[in-house]
Structure formats: structure tokens, C-alpha cells
Amino acid sequence: MDGGNLGKGLMLSVVPYRRMAVLASAVTLAFVGLVGWLAHLQLHFSDDEPMPERSTVSSRTARPGRRGAILDCRGTVLAMSVPTRMVCADPSLIFTQHVTIAKSLAPLLQMKESELLSLISPRVRTNAADGRLITNSYVVLKRKVPIDTWQQVTQAMARLEVKFPGRRIRSSEKLARDALRYRSIFGSDDYLRHYPSGTLAAHVLGYVASAETNTDYGPVFEDRGLTGIELTCDRALAGVHGWAGAGGGVEPKEGLNVVLTVDATIQAIVEDELAAAMKKYSPAGACAIAVRPFTGDILAMASAPTFDPNSPGSGVDGWRNRAISDLTEPGSTFKIVTITTCLEEGILTLEDTVDCEHGRWWHGGAWLHDVHPYGVLPYEKVICKSSNIGTAKAAVRLGPGRLYQAVRNFGFGQRTGIPLPSEAAGVIRPTNQWSKLSITRVPIGQEVSATPLQMVMAMSAIANGGTLMSPRLIDRLEDSEGRVIVQYPASTVRRVASERVCREMVRALKKAVSREGTASAAELESYTVAGKTGTAQKFVDGTYKSGKYYASFIGFFPADRPAVCIVVGIDEPDRRVGYMGGTVAAPVFKAMAERIAAYLHLPPDKPSDVPGTGQSPALAARERVEPAPKVARQ
Template sequence: MARQNSRKPRIKRDLRQQTYNRFMLVVAILGIWILAIGIRLVHLQVVQAGWLKERATTQRRDIKKSKMPRGTIFDRNGRVLALSMSVRTLYADAVNLEDIELAARTIAKLSGQKASDIRKTLIDGKQSERRFVPLVRGLDEEAVQKYNAALEQSAVQKADMPKFPGLHWREEQRRKYPQNELAAHIIGFSDADGIGRAGIEQSQNDLLYGTVIRRTELRDRLGRVYDEQVSEKEPPKDVFLTIQDSIQYKTESALAKAIQSSGARAGIAIVLDHKTGEILAMANFPTFDPNNLKTINSDNLMNRAVQSVYSPGSVFKLITYGTALEKRLISPDAMIDSGNGTIEVAGHRFRDSHAIGTVTYTKALAHSSNVCAIKTGLRIGKDNFYQSLQNFGFGKRTGIELPAETPGIVRPPSRWNGDSLASMSIGYEIGVTALQMTNAFATIANDGVRVKPHIIKEIRQVDENSGLGPEVESEQVLSPSAARTLRQMLREVVISGTGKRARANGYDVAGKTGTAWKYDEKLRRVNSAKYMSSFIGFAPADNPAVTVAVIIDEPKIGGRDGGQVAAPAFREIIEQILPELNVRPDFETDARLADNVNNNEDIPEATAPDSAGESADFQEIPAEDKQPSATETLKIDKRTPEAKELPAKATNKEKPRSNSNSAGPKIEKKETGSRPLQPTRDRIVNKPPGNISEVKGKT
């Protein structure tokens, strides 16, 4: 009994101790909890006070953004070429979208996209907690209704019911090009975000870009708006171009016909008002539809008129004869002797395909004699010739309002070889753009005044009737008398020379043909199977209204001379656009035209590959430590595409020409123990800026 009584006090003490321990544990826990709350309160009120204040303000602030429509692009007469349309974008609030799988399947069925791609996009958006995940863009109202019906039937969140989480519509702007491919290289296109990526859309993006309007609403705790702030920049502007849609269409049609009939790879056509510098048309082939971005690639996107460099060939004799007339070194009726049709300069032999003997300078130009042009160039001299290149704007960008314009390739005289002046006199060893060459002819048509070409006529505020146009820049680079004399000499090219197929019904025409070999980067030399064929001129010859250039890249069918391929397209353009421009005909009937065409053969342009498959015009300028010996020479017969004499008798039919009869330039090497020069592309094939992959060359 005594032992049992002694155990009871110990049990009571143990119970008290346990109760006390439990109490202290609860107190400790409560103390830690109170301490944690205190620390958190201090952290919130002291450390995070600023952040919480900003967050509270943000929760009361509702920011809405909207974008004004991008400016419209018009032709010179107000015809719409590019405009913005309101469209809808279906997007997902990935955080709140519940059934990703069902949404992906339904949207894929409607849009044609892969369900797996949409599913991945939504999952990625959900993991990154993105509130705006665009799924389908550019839908019109009819398409929106179809989507709404399908989404509603699939038990997926209907887009116009914002009280449910999931899918929503956002109103955006989409660019529309109502003329489709017309003037695509001029207009360019803008991407899904409304940013210009080519043409005028790119170069004038800052003016055209739709301004983002930021509207800020401040709300009280009940959600009522008590303050509103709107920030708005200057509204976008409309751009009026100098082109005329009807002339652009006719130019593109004539170019397309020439490309199709010749089987050519590409082509360029330009119509320029030489008095104002306005581009009335600029056509490129291949082309693209800016409404369908999937069809655009690097080849059809290139605006070859300003981005592609080529060797002009005989059309460049315009500069040679124009400079000689300006320096009073020649006169149209003065005689020049082409000798036996060959000339040797710095060890290089240049040859006409047929000797034409002693002729006037006018006839030498009409027959496109290399020998006569080289003799004329040598009389001009290196310094005067280079200065003339500068005056005409070669080697410099024209400044036209189009992106990625290349300046061409003109080397300084310090880098010229012994035969460089001779080569340049006939269009070798120089790289030009089609616009530069067109502007050179326009200068002659404009009595020696070079006007800066431009393609923007006016920039206006939206919905205004007038605006600001570019300031016309001009420079007298040739005397009026020299320019008029040269115009008459160029007229003879069309009357009796290589350009007879350019004769237009009702109008006197002046111009020049050219046929140039292209440089092949893979072969690292000119390719005798590839040509650039051109005709550039103006009409009427006595009082020109427009200057027109047609350049055909790699013609393969029905001849490849400029007079055969490009001149007919030139003629078609002239005959169609001059009446539209209200230019009175020089003569009323086509009797003279028929007589000239039927009773004269073409003067064939007999460019052919040399025996070695290379051209001296593309030989490398040796480094100083690799100079060839003085005894080493490289003789080359260079035959012009346009140097055959007129036939003795006129015929009523055009005789087909066989290329097999064309004797091409030949290379003869005089071996004297020194190594020969290695042909490379240094002289002409410096790549132009940008992503231009092709540089053309060799006449």
C-alpha cells in the first residue's frame, strides 16, 4: 500500500511537467508566429513599400493601346496602290485557357495549320504565363464569324465572350495591295507587324507607320474611371508616287512579252521623264504579289533596276562620244579610219567583227565600231574620261527613294591598267545600274542637264489635298549643243544602224543597243552563253518626251542581241505611252516605218566566246609583289556585239543569223618565261552593298 501511494505523486509531477512542456511549446510556436508576422509587416511596410504602392497604382490603371491605320500609297493620279484594312487576330490567354487540346484541334481545322504546332505554341505560352499568344492573324469579318461558330460548337471559349477565359479577338491592321503584282518592286510590302520590309514601304516606313495611341484610365476601388490620359504622336502620312499605273502596266506587259519570247531569266524596263526626273514606270521580272508573302524569295524580291550591277557594253559609247563632242575633239561628219578593224592597246588587241574602213563619226556610232570608239576614248584621255564618269553620276547612288541602291563600280584612275581606258570606252571594266544608265541617256535628252531621278511625287497628311514634293536637283554636265548633236547621231543608230527594230510607228526615235557578256562567279570568268541585252533611247528624237530603257537578262530564244531582243520591247512601250502622254506623232502614217523595217537587214551583234573562255576585262590587277615582267603580254581580240557593217544590198526579209559564223575574240599568249596573268573578277566584280548576289559583266 505504501509503495502504491509513493507512485501517485510521481505520476502527478510527470503530468504537470508534460502539461508545462506542451504549454511552452504552444507559447514558443505562437511567439515565432507573431515574430514572423511582425517581420513580414516590417518588410512589407518598409522594404516593399514602394513596390506595393506602384502595384496598387497599376491595379487601378487600365492601359489600352490602339494603332492608327498605316498611310496609303497612291500613284501620281490618286490610284490606290497600298492601303490598310481592319482585320482580326485570334489569340489565346494561355494562362486561362482550359482545354488546350480541343482548342488546338479546332483552330487547326479552321486555319489549315498543324494541330501539333498550335498545341506546342499554347503549351509554351502557358508555361511562360503569356497573356497574348497570337494564333491566326489577318481574318476578315466573314472569317471571324466562321471561327466563332466553330469554337462555340466545340464547347471552346467563344472569342467575343470575355467573361470566360480562353480565346479572344484583337483588332489589327493588314496591308492590302489592290493592284497585286503591279509595281511590286516599287511599293514593296510590310510584314504582319506592320513594318515595311521592301520598296517604298521600307524606305518611307517612318512616315507611313501607323501611330500607336496609348490611352490610360485611372479607376477607383469600385472600378469607376476618374481620370483619363491619351498620348498620341503625329499621325501617319500618305505617299503619292511619280509612277502612273497605266504606264506601269504597259511597261510591265511589254517587258513580260520580251521575257517570254526570248526565254530570258530576268529583265528591267524604266520610263523616265528626263525634264523632271520623275520615274513614270519601273518594271522588274521576275516579280511577286505582295499580298502573298509566301511567294517572295531573294530572286523575285530584288529590284534589279537599282540593286543589280552589270557591264553595259556598247550603250556606254554614249559617254565616249558625248565627252568627245563636249571637248570638241570630234564632229558628226568628220571622218575616222577604223583601219583593218583592229587596234592594239597596252598589248591587248581589240577588233571589230568587220572592218568598216573610213567613215564619219556618226556612222561609226551607228555601226558600233569598237575601234573607232577606242580611238575616240584615247583622244579624250584618262583624266577627262574619269571626270566625265563623275559628272554623269557613275560610281554614285542616284539618291532615288528606294532601299538598297548600289552605287555601281567605278575604279579610280590609279587602279586602271594600260588598256582600261580603251575598255571603258566600249563599256567594259565598269559596273552600272539600269537606273544610272537610263539617267545618262536622259541627260542627253534633256540638253545636257542631269536631273536627280525620284519616285515620290508628294507626301501628304492623311485626308489632305496637298503636300510637299521633293526638291528637284539638276546639274549641267554637257553643253546643250553637244547633247543635241549626240541626239542626232543616236538617231542614225535607229535609222540605219543596230537599232532598227526600235523604230516606232509615228515617232522618230534615238537610242543605242548593247549586248554584254555576263560574269559567272562559279566559273570566275565571263560566260559566253549568258548575255545582258539592252536598248536605251528616247522619243521623239528632236524634242524628247521620255527616256526608256529595256534590259534583258540571259535571252535564249530568237537571238540575243540588244537590237533583236530589247529594241522591240522599247518600240512597244514608246508606241503605247506617247499617245497617252499626249505627244503628237512626228509623222501620220506607218509607210516610212514599213519601208525601213522591210528594206534593211539587222546589223547582227556578233559577240562570241573567246577561245580560252576568259576576258582580259576580268583579269586581276596584280599586287605589287606579283607584277608580271615587262616582256609578258596578253593579246586579246575583242569583237564588239555591234560592229558588223551594213549589208551591201537591202532585202525584204530578215535573214536569220547563225551563231556558228560568229568569230569570237581569241587570246594569244606570248610566253617569254614569265607566268601569265590570271583572270579574276577584280576589275568589275566587286560585290555591291546589301545581299546582291549577282554582278554582271563583259560586252
């Protein structure tokens, strides 16, 4: 054999011996570990003495309080905390069975075997106080494990095969086996925040994230609100921690339940029709709000695109609550503020006429146009036809000071105070910053920005007879037994117009929702509707963008006995399908209103029959509405 072959032969001979040496060392260490563990048990516990309870971080263990639920106005559960288990391990009790446990539990916990093995492996460190070597006795394996899965884990551990050297199992070995099976893997209270209806009211509810909090009794994991009601009511919803220990303990206390004014069925209707509008008009986004005009109660608030709070993901655009955070020039819907104020100040009556200049008027150094060329119109038809020129001429007579004050009185340029994060205040510049054009642009909804919520509250003030209400989203806080802890009544902001003027405005707004008005597509068969369309060219980066529009409609019904006021906003609809408020937003309003009226069993104020049935359209629609299913707390 030459030198090269001799070297290869020696190499082949050495490798198996090295592997055997490593394996022997591992077995020896494992055996020593087992013997050491058994010796520890034998020295400290006699055959008749029971093994003490496992000790983790301290003699007391913190227990989280269950987070309160969020309910709709009829008691439907929208958000709840479902009991689960946090699965933990005491690596010091596992001795040589790490691989066996990892293989057994990884499939149940839906974890990688290598990841689980790493977690349950002991970490040896030196005790700073006395220099002794100690190992970790507490590690979290997985949180929010379903109860049935936890039961499978405990059953798997109870069946775990543990072999010891020798034919007879000594008492200390039995103690070690029992500690491994029943105490090395343990569970503690945990909760999973669950939204039973998925995306329903997602922008109102918000979502949570789990975080670790250090207490006097050790760490505790709890959910904290990040957006929506989960954030603004976080302190009320959060439970009070308790603790458990060998000498007793203190039971944790559940958080309060938050009862909203939102009606889950109406919310579902609004979201359903908004989703249909997204599909039909392919806009950048859309939103809608349904309000009770006399109380300010928010019955529904929806934005699209949306998200599922059960798994919110990273879609920032879907998180945005457009109803309260999107600022746009409202366009012609803003004319309700201008004309109402002129009527209140005695500047004009609805019977007074104005020359609309056949659709083209020069003022302040620029032309102002109407969509259609009108001549002389009474102010009732200025509203009905949505004339920019007629409205601007009324504002010129009113003057900048009174117009600005009226805009502020109606709530623009300031937050409504709705208990949701990220509400925008809007913009209305003081008159000393106005240009010569401003007095003709502000009254028609230009040079001013507002949120859909501000617009629907302003229209609701006209609907209810002249009182601006605060939007009411939270009705009350209850404890787990249903006892009312805090009640939130309806709140008045201020009177913005007299009842007489509001009756006049309702008369004109009813004309707008007719065959001669701009909102004929919002007309209902069984109910009179009062409302106003808006089509605003979007102002982006200091200029009006060609082809980009915000289409809106705000209306209430029945017009003379208003039960619901709805705003619909469609952001950048596909122009090939439509972009005007009357052709895009008004039909969406109609679809929502018909179903909501049927669900609320509103008596029709326009009696007419569905051909061939002898049944009113409202009653026919009622059969198509199904209330949202009740969800019980677990």
C-alpha cells in the same frame, strides 16, 4: 486455369478499372474547377453586382496605328493596310469548356484543333509577390483575321452551349456563362498589308513583316518594311500607337501616305512586255525603267523574275531589283558618254571622219574589233553603226584624265540616291589603275560597270539638253485627308553637256534608230526615236564568258521633244533566239514605247496612216491601252 491464363485474366480485369479511375479523376478535377470558379464568382460578386471588365496585361491596352498607303501618281492604291482583328483568349474565363471552344473555333480560324486547344488551356504559375497560384489571362490565337471571320467567331461564341449541374442556373453561373461567351475570346485592332495589284511594281513597293513592339500599355503588333519603299519610308508610313482603358484612351494616328511618281498603267505596260521578253528569249533575268527626262520622274521600274508582295515567299532571285542592283559592263550604250564629251571638249565634230581600220585595230598591245568591217566613217556614222574602233580613237585623242572626269560627271561610280535599298554604285577605276588597254576599252563600255538606272539617267541628260537629274521616285507625303505634308521637287545634279552638243548627239542617235543603224528594230511608226544599242559579253570571275551576253537598248521619244526615256536590259538571252541589243532589247523597247505613247496621248511627230483606216498608228494603239483600275482604300 493455369498460371499464364490466370495472369491474362487478371490483366484484362485491371485495365478497365484503371481507365475508369483516370476518367473519374478527370471528371472530378473538372467539376472541382467549375465549383471553384463558381465559388470565386459567388464570393466576389453578388447577384445584383455586374461582373467587371476583363483585365489583360494592364489596365490599358495598346492600339496600333494604321500604316499609310502607297499610291501611284494618279492616286491608284498600290499598297494599303486593311483593317482586321487579332483574336485573343483569356484562358482564366474558359474553365471547363476548352475542348468545346477548340472544336467550334478551329475551322473558323483555319487552325488545327490540337493547336488551338493548347493555346487556350490555362497555364498555372506562382505569383512571385505573394505566392498565390495564378493563371494566364492573355494569349494571342491568330493575327490578321478578316472582319467577317471575326464576326463568325463572335457568333459561334454567343451560341456556345454551356451546361451546369442542377435545374436552375444561379446568378454566379450566369455570370460565368456570359464571361465565357462574350469575354473569354476577344479581339483587338489589327491590320493586313495588302497589295491590290499583286506583282505590280513589287520591286519598287517592297513588302513588310509583322513584329511585336512593347509599349507602356502592353505589346502591340505592327508591320515593318523590309524592302523597297516600305523600308525606306517606314517611319513616314508607320502609324502612331494609341491606347484604350477603363478611364478613356488615346486614338491611334494613321501613318502618312506616300505618293510615287510611278504611273500604274505605264508600270503595267512595262511589266507586260518584259514578261513577254522573258518568255521569248528565256534570259536569266530582265529589267526596264521608264523616266521623264526633264524631271527625272520614274514612271515605271520593273524586274523579272518578280514576286508577289502579298506572299513574298523565299525566292531571293525574284526579290532582286535588277534595275538598281545589277552591275554589268554596259557595252556600246556607254559610247554616248565618250562621244558627247569629245564634242563638248571640241576634240571632234560629227562631220569629222575616222579610219575604222576595216574592223581590226592594234593598240596598247592588243587587237580591237568591230562587229562589221568599216573603213572611213564620219563620227555621226560611228554612233549609228556603233563602231568600237572609231569611238576608241576619239577617246585616245581625249585622254584618260578628261574621259575619267566625264564618266564621273555623268554619275557613274556613285549611287544616284534613289530612295530604294540595295542600290549599287558601279565601278570606274581611277586612271592610275588603268592599263595600256584601258583608254580603248573604257570608252566602249568595258572595264567599267554600271546599273541600268545610271545608264537611263545619263541618256536622259542628253535628251533634256545636258542636265543630269536625280531620279525622282517619291512625289510627296500626304496625311489621311489628302493634305500635303512634304513635297519632293525635281532635283538637278549638274550640267554635263551644252544644249548645242546634246542637239548634235540627238541627231546622231536618231540615225542609230533607222534602217542604216543598229537599232532599226526600235523604230516607231508615229514617233522619231533617238537611242543606242548595247551588247556586252559578260565578265565573270576575271574573264569574259563565251556565249553569255547582256543585251540592252536605251532610247527616248519623240526625239526632239522627249517625253519618255526607256532602258531595257536582257541578261543572258538564249543565243539561239538572239543576243544582240538591236535584235533582243530594241524590239522590247518598241513594244513598250508604242503603248506608252498611246496611253499618254502624245502627238505624233511622224504623220502616217494605218492602211485602210485613215488612222495614225499611235491612235490605233491607243485603243488597245486600258488604264490601271483605281483601288479605293477600305
